[in-house]
Amino acid sequence: MDTSTYILDCTHVSKTFGRTQALTEAELHCKQGEIHCILGENGAGKSTLIKILCGVHKPDPGTVIKLDGKEISFSSPRDAAEHGIVAVFQELSIISEITVAENIFLGVEPRKKSRLIDYEKMNREAVRVMQYVGVEGISPTAIAGRLPLAQRQLLEVCKAVAKNPRIIIFDEATSALSKKEVQILFTFIKKLKSEGVTSLFISHRMEELAQIVDGGSVYRDSHYIASFEWGKVSEQQILNWIVGREVQDIYPPRNRVKSDEIALSIRHLSMGKKLRDISIDVRKGEILGIAGLQGHGQTEFLYTVFGNYRDATGEIAINGKPAKIRGIPSAIQKGLALVPEERKLDGLMLERSILENMVLMTLRRHSRGGVLDRRRELQSYRDMQVLMQIKAASPDALANELSGGNQQKIVIAKALLTDASIVLLADPTRGIDIGAKLEIYRVINELAAAGKAVIYYSTELSELIYLANRVAVFVEGSIAAVLEEDEISDMNVMKYAMGAGTARKQGGQEL
Structure with missing residues (x-):
């Protein structure tokens, strides 16, 4: 393998959290200007990999990360950004109470000679960044928390672009966008490609990937599985790599209303x-x-x-x-039972256990004499774990320790326990x-x-x-x-x- 052509060349990437091996001897190789997708089920190691690249996590010894052929490590997200690697995460980091411009330039605000923030220049530069990305109709002085979810997601893109990245990671950046806004983002990513900026694109939507990526890498169960050029292998083969088995029918047969x-x-x-x-x-x-x-x-x-x-x-x-x-x-x-749109904001208490989250809407059913009954709680947990195929080490594990797919299964399980x-x-x-989707489709049909x-x-x-x-x-x-x-x-x-x-x-x- 000729590694001299790669702007980002990662080998032997491993990360351990306590007794959990989140990433094991993984690889990632990207060329300058490439649009490269990172694929895998939730819990496959994708998030750990990108957080290592962004300086959020420090990898285990033996990990080799090369940027422009030079081995490097990052001590913090600021350090990674200074080397040109930034990320747009699915989970929004927008501060709701401050303006659009203040969010875009948070931590890198333009200053006057007096060292005070130059708000006039910041607002002007925010407009320039939004126009560069293709975002229209948002005032730089608008309060960010009052924007619709889709516009807040595009604001995350603007925040990343303001750091002048050489490599930008899009982590499910289209998940909250309409088709119109997805096309705005894709047009912008293609513009980045023409300017030599490398994009790492994480998505579970195959129809989106077909529109934009040059190639990709697949991860499963914390391991690197394969890399490919888009169009050289079938979508069926990619899905098989992702889930580790033959995927025959993604959607179950439609139920007939009786x-x-x-x-x-x-x-x-x-x-x-x-x-x-x-x-x-x-x-x-x-x-x-x-x-x-x-x-x-x-x-x-x-x-x-x-x-x-x-x-x-x-x-x-x-x-x-x-x-x-x-x-x-x-x-x-x-x-009635509702599974809300934003699981981390409206569906979960992230710092509480899986069990506490799961029985939150049915406390009376899980108590005796006004005191929670651990035996009843555990029985409900086991029932839901089997039904939803929840992967968790313990019912007492914190919700924020789970992958996104398993977090969503907890939210659904909490609603189903109401017997609505x-x-x-x-x-x-x-x-x-795709694996978590298959489970949710099955449960909906049931x-x-x-x-x-x-x-x-x-x-x-x-x-x-x-x-x-x-x-x-x-x-x-x-x-x-x-x-x-x-x-x-x-x-x-x-x-x-x-x-x-x-x-x-x-x-x-x-x-």
Whole structure:
């Protein structure tokens, strides 16, 4: 192997955390200007590898990392950034209370001769960086926490670019973006390539990788498995490398709805400017998909049904009986469960144990005489561990020690322990690997087969096409169309999402 052509050449990369071997003798080789994907299931070692490259973790002795042919080690993220390596992480590091410009230049603020921050110059430079990335319509003086999730994700890209990197790592950077914003990011990454900047791209979406990467490396169970040029091996082979077995069918066979009974009936649901006069029924045993361009009310719909917004108006009936849902405890009591969109912000207490997180919504069931019953808790943990295929050393391990896929399984398990008859899922597979996705698809189908009503919002349209019995397409806070099973396709969904089709109610009637 001619290593002289590599800008980044890593061999024998290992990292141990206590008794856990997170990375074992791994490799990574990248050329200048290459767009190189890093693939593997959650827990395969990808995050550990990039955190070593970013100076967050110090690797074990014997690790060799060469930059421009010279062996190097990083003492901190600042040290790595000074050598030209920065990362855009999936988990946002934006500080909500300060401005866009202050976030972009945090720690590297332009200064006046007096050493005070030059805010005028900082705002001007923030606009320049955003224009360079392709981000439009964001004021440098806007408070960052008030931006939509997708714009905050693009702001993370701007933060990285402000450091003038030679190698930039995109860790699931598209997970919160709409198709339009993904294209903005891809156009920018191709611009970086033309300027000789190397991009490491981590994603679990094969259709995205096909658009942008030159090659990639696969990791599994803390080991390096293979490297490849994109287009020289089949996607099936790549998936097989990732999961370590033959992947025949990613999506399970679609369930047939066996009942006409209505589990959830919604009439004239509105919430400020976010939702407008939504009426729809969901049957027992049905998977109702929620689709549309990002930011058109999909997540607000789920959260409103779950009782998060007190200013919502409209009527909801559960199993034919009117239901006044006044907050989360009321929703759980009436048989609703929600898997939130942002697991680390809304779904988990990261510094608490897996067991504590899992039983949080069902404390009464797991207590006796007002005192938590460890035996009951452990039985529920074991049941959910088998159902969700959770990989954890102990129920007492902290949630923040788990991979992203296993964290998401804990969030889902917490909701399922409520034994809800109506399950609301807000993009449950965002940012997790193919193996974890397969497990979640299986569980969703099992819930429907057991007669539960599932409302499933996903930013991956293919999931809805293959799993949902019907798909409601949202536009500007209202339902533009409800597609029946034989009508569900990416073309039809996008036609209604972009206003090219005549609006239709459930059942196919025109509005």
